[in-house]
Amino acid sequence: MPKRINLPVRVAILIGSFGAIGAALRAGVTEWFSMVSLFPFGTWMINTLGSFLLSLLLFHPTFRYQISPMIYTALTVGAIGSFTTFSTVTVETVDLWMANPVHALVYVLGNILTSVGACLIGYFLVKERA
């Protein structure tokens, strides 16, 4: 399916800037949590919180029409997308597995369950009332 992809520079810079903030926030939160516990609670909390926020924004029936489409994309794809992370979960799970497989399973399944659960809560909070 090769086709020309149109990504204007100003859109890229806006998404990237919001993404930079999301990544920096994630690093800050993770570092703080790593001082408190060896178990990666920081990433887990970030993923759950980010999933909840993203589902509020994406499932909301009117929010996307109330702000500029560029800011909307930068907030959802850029900031929240970069704030949460999948690759770190994978590496942390493998790391936990080497010490204690039960911790690894709790961690990876916990990440999925709380994030999807948070998305469902977000959906029921903002979905259009019929």
Added chain:
Amino acid sequence: MHILLTAAGGFLGSITRYYCSLMFKKPGLHTWMVNIIGSILLGIITNMYIHGLLSSQFFSFLGVGFCGAFTTFSTFGYETTHFLIEKRYALAIVYVSTMIITSLVIVSFILQY
């Protein structure tokens, strides 16, 4: 200093992810690919960092920043929820399990060496 390098990596990672999302129109497909490729990349970077082949600055930039922002958990959660709401339960299970298992298996091999 590290936080700035992480932010710079996040800048590039989020743009790259958005670019990939423009390549595939099928819902969920780009997140699936991006998360697996990003996990493999982070596995390699972590391995190099553990063996002293990468400085901690590079790890902040490429690992925490780029790979962290290139992959995403929130869209993964959102798309899974979307499949569940549409009652496409089989698709939701296949989407979640193949993404998780593929990346975990490959990364566990990478981190052994």
